[in-house]
Amino acid sequence: MNWGIFEGLLSGVNKYSTAFGRIWLSLVFIFRVLVYLVTAERVWNDDHKDFDCNTLQPGCSNVCFDEFFPVSHVRLWALQLILVTCPSLLVVMHVAYRKARERKHQEAVGEDGGRLYLNPGKKRGGLWWTYVCSLVFKAGVDAVFLYVFHSFYPKYTLPSVVKCRAAPCPNTVDCFISKPSEKNIFTLFMVTTAAVCILLNLVELAYLLGKRCRECRAARRARVAGASCCKQDDLLSGDLIFLGSDTPPPLLPDCPRDHVKKTVL
Secondary structure, three states: HHHHHHHHHHHHHHHHOOOHHHHHHHHHHHHHHHHHHHHHHHHOOOOOOOEEOOOOOHHHHHHHHHHHHHOHHHHHHHHHHHHHHHHHHHHHHHHHHHHHHHHHHHHHHHHHHOOOOOOOOOOOOHEEEEEHHHHHHHHHHHHHHHHHHHHHHHOOOOOEEEEEEEOOOOOOOEEEOHHHHHHHHHHHHHHHHHHHHHHHHHHHHHHHHHHHHHHHHHHHHHHHHHHHHHHHHHHHHOOOOOOOOOOOOOOOEOOOOOOOOOOOO
């Protein structure tokens, strides 16, 4: 698979991500994609060829290998990396859609006709929801794959010897995995980086939600302050308050009353 094209597509995500999102993207490419391309594929390229069983029964080694390795680590990691980075591509596509819509609006009404988006890449409205949903999806994908790995390989480790009783093996045979220690090291490394990525997604999600709550509270206080100012301006427009009398007497322009006081609030 050509991961260079995939990396080029995701490089634009940095422009629309928070600081936590940039750290997550760097972690994915440096500690997951790079390790996958440079080392993981080479470590697992001989897993079937060097899987030996102490029997010469035809088909026994293949059946035992399929029973213990229902899905290859490398293929699971490839699928995980593809699914976990696709939501970031959706964010880039959403920004591109906004830019195209803004360009068409400018061509239709001109520069003096206003703008649909002051900043198409700013996380507001639908783009904010797209970004938040992408964080939830990425964290969920990593969590699901960690569970799948644990269900296939308990404790994420591979034993040196496995017992196989599947047909057509004549009896219980011992099968030996190639380079189990090396594979365990890379498996634990990939599992740890996936857990760190989940933590970064949750931290970024909490940051975005907290920032939105603060903005909503600030906007609410601004509206309340604006309403209070408007009410005060209405009172300052010349309301009359009569003191010294329960029922204010009528005011005649040419016959002022001494016991009526005009107070401007």
